[in-house]
Amino acid sequence: MEPWQLTATAATALLQEGRLTAEALTRSCLERIAERDPVTKAWSYLDPLLAIRSAREVDKTYVRGVLHGLPLGVKDMIDTADMPTTHNSPIYQGLQQGRDAACVGIARGEGAVILGKTDTVEFAAGGRRALTRNPHDAARTPGGSSSGSAAAVADGMVPLAFGTQTGGSTIRPASFCGIYAMKPTHGVVNSEGAKRYSHTLDTIGWYARAPSDLRLVAEAFRLFGIEAPTGKTVQQLRIGVCQGPNWHLAEEESQNALLLAAKRLEAAGAIVEELALPQPFEGITEAQRVVLLGEGRGAFLQEYLQAHGTLHADFRDRVENFADITGPQLAGAYNLAGDCRKLWDALFPRFDAVLTPAAVGEAPLGRQDTGNPVFNSMWTLLHVPCIAIPATRGPHGMPVGVQIVGPRFGDAALLDVAAAVAPVIDAE
Template identity: 80%
Template structure:
């Protein structure tokens, strides 16, 4: 096995015992990039010499943090001190802020090797699409907006990468690319230094190739309770199956993934039960869109005024309130979200997690359609933690995942559940 093939968890063990160095792992990842980047196009910025210098600096460090020596891809709307942050926008082409975003600074402080910038949909929102292709089929999207991050991890270019989620931009690409993804509880990871779209929705997340990889990053961010895992056996778990208010748009492979995951868990001894969300959830998707577009008016006003000719039409429409969002609608959406958060949290601790779709189906053909976020956006508005888990292959041989969801600030417990159920759900 080449070093680039290792999960972050396996690589960390070798880095800790001295059988692998950060520089050797980085060189291996760069070799993988040289082989695959022309096809996958995961990176908007990659300087091999800089990546190696960052690795050597880590190898020389006295303290060894939880991410020691692990190459990390950073979504190109999150600032990095030593690399440009373009946001996939001509307005910021080549811009280098000279300061790390909070999440990058924390990762660097915990020993991660900041490897390169992964391509994204413009401002992680709309407009221009990433050039990235799905590594399983280059004719298909890897999803968006964390396009390059999910693809880079799936294609072995890096073991870890940062994404963000405002609608479905972390969990949906995880499903399309067949990797593990985590969207933590809203606000537990400092988003300073990442482009702001919606202060109610924007959440820093991350990708790995195993549940343990996700836990490493959670440990770096000191998520509540993550330092004391509480392991339950499969037969002690109670998981609710939730189709949600948008089940009518699920493809056949989406239905198969959810049903297969539930059957596999039940056969392994997990207690499964159907969960029907109460009536207020029928409008939760509409509420998320109101918040998204309502807060997006201010999110792109600066660019609208400073460089209107370089700003994509999508963002002009947001600033100009093309959707006609009213203050009354905003108040309604905020109030509905608050009500639904309490209703969902009340399902716990009676349940250990909720199992629900991660995407409508397989990754669409082409780059323009990055996929429907409808199975993600409600959970983003609810501020709850979500973990994407690979499950099956669809009719075109593409990955189709599921996700497990927990209550707000239940990130640590959800990681424990993921560690138990992932080997059952992800039979491949």
């Protein structure tokens, strides 16, 4: 096995034992990138010499953090002190802020090697699409907006990568690319230094190839309760199965993935119950759209005024309020979200987690359609933690995943559930 093939957890064990160095792991990832990126196009910026120098510095450190020696990709709308942050926008080509975003600084502080910047949908919001292809089929999208991060992890180029989610930009690409991802509770990871689209919705998340890898990053961010695993087995879990208000939009392969995951859990000894959400949740998808577009008006006003001719029409439309969002609408959406958050949290601890679709179906063909976020946006507005788990394959042989969801600030317990259920759900 080459070092690039290791999960983050497996690599960590070798790094801590001195049987692998950060430089050797970084070089192996760079070799994989050289082989695969001409097809996948996951990276918007990569300086192999800088990556190797960074790895050598990590190898010199005496105090070793939880991410010691692990190469990590950073979505190209999150600032890095020693690399450009372009946001995939012609306005910011070559821009280098000179300081790390909070999440990048924490990762470096825990010993990660920042390998490079991964391609993104413009401003992680709209406009230009990433050049990135799905590693399983280069004719298909890896999803968006965290296109490069998901594809890089799925293609073995890097064991970990940061993404963000405002609608479905972390969990949906994980489903399309057949990997694991975590969108934590809103606000538990400092988003300073990442391009702001919606202060109510924007959330830093991450990709990996195993639940234990997701946990390593969660430990770095000191998520609530992460130091005290529950240790529950599958047989001790009660899982709610939630089709949600948008079930009619799910393609057959996504419906099958949810039902298959539920059957596998039940066969493994978990208590599995159908969960119908209360009536207010019927309006939660529209509420997320109102919040997204209402807050997005101000997010791109600076570029609208200073670089109007270069700014993509998607963002000019947002600033000009093409959707006619009103103040009362926005206030109503906030109020509905608050009500639904209380209703959701009240479902726990009756359930250990809720199982629900991660995407509408397989990854669409082409680059322009990065997928419908309708099975993610409600959870983003509810501020709850979500973990993507691979489940099956669709009619074109592409990955189709599911996600488990917990209550606000139940991230650590949800990671424990993921560790228990992933071997059962991800059985193909």
